[in-house]
Amino acid sequence: MSLINGNQDEISIVLLDNDPIFALGLKEVLKTEEYQDINIIATGKTSELKTLLSQYQPNLWLVSLDVNKYPDKVKQFLNYLPQLNQQDISIVLLLSSGFMPEVSNIAIIKGFCYKDADIDELVKTLRICAKGENYFNFSNANIQPKKINNWLSKQCQIGLREIAQEIKNIDNYIQGRKLSLADILYWQGRKRELKLAKWLISQMMPNNSSYTVNNYLNSNPSQESENQENNPDSQLVKIGYSSGGIVLSDVPNNTYDLTLAKIQASLKNSTGYLLEIDILQESKKQELLIILIEEWKNQLNELANLNIESEELSEKVDIFVKDVWQNSAIKFLSRYYKPSPNNSYDLVDLTLKEANLIQEKILIQIPFILDIIDYQIHQKPLIIDSQVYQYDSDSGKNLEEIIWQNIIINLSLSVMTFILNRFYDDVIIKNNLFKMELKSSRKVAMFRNNLVWKYRKEKYWRNPTNIFDDRFSMFKLSYEGIENFMITHPRHEELNTIKGIPWLVTILIELRDSLSKGIKSLENTIGKALIYVLTDIIGKGIGLIGKGILQGIGKRIKN
Known part of the structure; x- marks a missing residue:
């Protein structure tokens, strides 16, 4: 609602209009000298009438009703007006062309005028109604x-x-x-x-x-809403995954826009772990993630257009994720890779061959991919740790954001794993993608070696620990960078399949847990025994010896 200074000698009007552009234009027109007696003291929407009645007592309430743009709001407003018949107010309606409301049962309506009428006709209607008379201006009412x-x-x-x-x-x-x-x-x-x-x-x-x-x-x-429900593309629009290119909304209002906004804010690594994308320049990190998001969106639209039921999605998930990975890797690398005598790979063939290995070793371990695809296409609720998160609820949106961002970040890490394995010595790749301080051969080798140690620690300690604790370590985006987040969820099936050193780690953890209480109890018992020995036995013995020495010294002094 906006306020304008008024004058008691003029015709004071409160303008209610759901179209702020029209309201602004009308106020500007009425500022001319020939209409100085018309003073709009406040503006608002039709839904604010009840609130504004207690704040203002103007000569007239000018209410604009555009049934073409706001049919539901017009219907609600007209149904509400008869309840105000006992109040001392005067309403003038400003109507869209061709709309003729039945106002015989609404005494507070003193007149109306059509928006298509000349401004002089509107002012004439206002001046007549301000005198307490009724005036219904039918100018332009019958224009087709x-x-x-x-x-x-x-x-x-x-x-x-x-x-x-x-x-x-x-x-x-x-x-x-x-x-x-x-x-x-x-x-x-x-x-x-x-x-x-x-x-x-x-x-x-x-x-x-x-x-x-x-x-x-x-x-x-309801025909329009029914058409949207029957159109698969319209359902994609509801969740923010349109069929167009990369478009960032000025006011992020869905997971897609919010993720893009956070990518553009910062991609600083705040997880405490080394990440494969840490070697990339900041702008290249953003570029890679944006390509992955766009490719995910395209593949999701294609999958939605196939009208696949939820039960059949599990058969398509592996192909879906592999396509997202390999298409994104090709798009990203094709901008910078140039074959040379020392490095003459066919980029497409190499990527397609590597895709199967990446999927078996890395992509298959990313959690909740099937759940998030089913959520985004079929609007099925997410069920995590026996908790149900309904589609489009606040908790559902928050969980969708975490899971989806973790998938996108892990896909970007796997793309960089491919690049560091196959193109780590390519001069053009290093100069265009890597940070200045990390592009020398020695720094790249050190970075790759540090990643190897990280992989070993994850494989033999961190991953078995998370499985045993029934939790997933997730990456999420914030406006400060990439952060770590834990989600609890049963992992019994994985626990039963791990072997070798990871299995031994879980046994050691279980052994530690089972012995910890007994060891603490033993520590307490030994501690109490030592206190007893030191105070009641040794302490008293030392006290008696000291007492005897003092008594001997006292007798000597007397003699």
């Missing part, structure tokens, strides 16, 4: 939408077609070229501007539908 829309509608349609073509050209340009992260962000910003312009034109474009009060009050519009 086709006459109103004739020129403006054509211009809007031409503009929309040009914007759609420009967006398509940008998509083709991005897909057909190897662009830097800065270029990608620039073109996506350009797409956001075009989409905003498209939305504004759509709002200004005249609606070709006309309404009557009987059809409107008896209607229950």
Whole structure:
């Protein structure tokens, strides 16, 4: 709600309109000298009428009802008005073209005027109603939408077609070229501007539908929602995974936008563990993660369009994750890898061959992939540690964010594992991707050796410990960087399958747990025994000896 200074000598008006752009335009028009007696002292939405009644006592309440844009709100408002018939207020309605409400049972409505009418007609209606008279202005009430829309509608349609073509050209340009992260962000910003312009034109474009009060009050519009439910693409839009390119919302309101915002904020490693992407420049980390997110989104759309049931998803998960990994690896490396006499790999063939090994060794260990795909496509609840997290609930969104970000980060680590194994000595790769202080052959070798020690520690200690504790170590993004997070969930099946040194580690942990209480009890018993010996036996003995010495000294002194 916005406030404007008023004057008691003028016609004070509170304007209620759900369209802030129209309200702003009307206020500006009424500021001219010929309309100085009209003073809008406050503005708000139709839903705020009850609240504003206790705050203001204007001469008139000017209420704009656009049944074309806000049918539900108009219906709710008209049903509420009869409850105010006993109050001393005067309401003037500003109606959309073709809408004729039944107001005979609403005494507080003193008049109405159509938005298509000239501004002088509106001011005339306000001045008459402010004197306490009723005035219903039917100017432009019977104008057919086709006459109103004739020129403006054509211009809007031409503009929309040009914007759609420009967006398509940008998509083709991005897909057909190897662009830097800065270029990608620039073109996506350009797409956001075009989409905003498209939305504004759509709002200004005249609606070709006309309404009557009987059809409107008896209607229950649900066809659009039914069409969305039957359209698989519309369900993807609900969760923020549209079929377009990388588009970051100005106000992140879903997991997709929120993750992109955090990626652009910081990717500092705050886990306490060495990560494969630590060798990358900050901008290259962002680029890799954005490619993975986009590829995940594309593969998710393709999977959704197949209309696969939840029971059949498990058969597609391995292929889905491998496709995301190999397509992302090829897209990322193709921007920087150039064959040379010393390193003449065929990038596509090498990546496809490596994909199977990466999947068997790394990707298969990433938890909850099937759960998150089922959640995002079929909107099934997440069940973690016997707790149910419903789709689109606050707890469900938080858990989805953690699980999905952990998958994306682990995919990025596996891409870097491939690069460090196959291209660690490629000069072009090192110069373009690695940090300045880590691109020498010695530093790269040290980094790879440190990773080997990390893998051993994870394999022989950290992973068996997590399995035995029924928990998963997850990576999550924050605005400060990458953090570590623990999720508890039963892992009995994994516990029964581990062998060798990891199995021995679990036995040692169990042995430690079983003996710890007995050892503590033994420590307490031994401690009490030592205290008794030192105080009651040795201490008293030393005391008696000292007493005897003192007595001997006393007798000597007397003699």
